[in-house]
Amino acid sequence: MLTKNVTEELEAVLQALHDEGKTPSIALVKARLxxxxxxxxxxxxxxxxxxxxxxPKVEIAANAQPADKIAQxxxxxxxLTERVSILEAQLSEKS
Known part of the structure; x- marks a missing residue:
């Protein structure tokens, strides 16, 4: 299973909230991630x-199929569907 390390992003968000004088909460952190x-x-x-x-080190499951892979x-x-249609048409002409 592929994982993605999000520790640095979490640390940056928490430090930014601290610098702004805000107490980190789940809602504030989640909104900025x-x-x-x-x-x-x-x-x-x-x-x-x-x-x-x-x-602490936080790793989450990485998306196994990125959007560009799905588009491809x-x-x-x-x-392939177009090729099958052409082959079916050629077969029906021969019959």
């Missing part, structure tokens, strides 16, 4: 930050 992080990971990260100003597969399916 560009990557969705599971709730249990957010809770433990915020608890750690509040107690020792340290962010859709194009292949369309091309």
């Amino acid at each position: 560009s990557t969705p992080v599971p709730m249990p990971a957010l809770i433990s990260t915020i608890k750690s930050w509040k107690s020792v100003k340290r962010v 597969l859709e194009q292949q399916i369309a091309a």
